[in-house]
Amino acid sequence: xxxxxxxxxxxxxxxxxxxxxxxxxxxxxxxxxxxxxxxxxxxxxxxxxxxxxxxxxxxxxxxxxxxxxxxxxxxxxxxxxxxxxxxxxxxxxxxxxxxxxxxxxxxxxxxxxxxxxxxxxxxxxxxxxxxxxxxxxxxxxxxxx
Numbered sequence: 424x425x426x427x428x429x430x431x432x433x434x435x436x437x438x439x440x441x442x443x444x445x446x447x448x449x450x451x452x453x454x455x456x457x458x459x460x461x462x463x464x465x466x467x468x469x470x471x472x473x474x475x476x477x478x479x480x481x482x483x484x485x486x487x488x489x490x491x492x493x494x495x496x497x498x499x500x501x502x503x504x505x506x507x508x509x510x511x512x513x514x515x516x517x518x519x520x521x522x523x524x525x526x527x528x529x530x531x532x533x534x535x536x537x538x539x540x541x542x543x544x545x546x547x548x549x550x551x552x553x554x555x556x557x558x559x560x561x562x563x564x565x566x567x568x
Contacts, residue, residue, distance in 0.1 A: 442524035
């Protein structure tokens with residue numbers, strides 16, 4: 424009985440490798456989005472905390488410092504929002520690459536499964552033919568005696 428050989432196995436392995444690489448890149452891109460979002464959350468908490476703790480201060484110097492601090496937080500927030508948009512665009516691109524890799528891999532896996540199924544059917548047919556030949560040969564041997 425011959426062994427099943429998928430002629431495109433090397434290509435399938437390359438596609439699986441590419442898929443793993445694309446998934447890793449997507450993970451990195453998503454981690455960057457999460458990092459930026461975390462920084463934005465910290466800025467929002469700092470802003471609320473500063474206003475809550477110093478918003479009612481009567482001292483003009485403290486009010487001026489608070490205003491400067493809030494301005495700095497707003498500037499940092501704007502930069503991070505721009506970075507977030509860029510990171511999300513990169514993440515979306517990486518996600519599309521992963522989808523394409525999945526599609527390519529799945530099509531080869533389906534082809535492999537189809538060929539394996541056909542190979543199994545062929546092996547069963549060959550076994551049945553061998554059994555039929557053996558039974559026919561025994562029948563001929565018994566009939567010729």
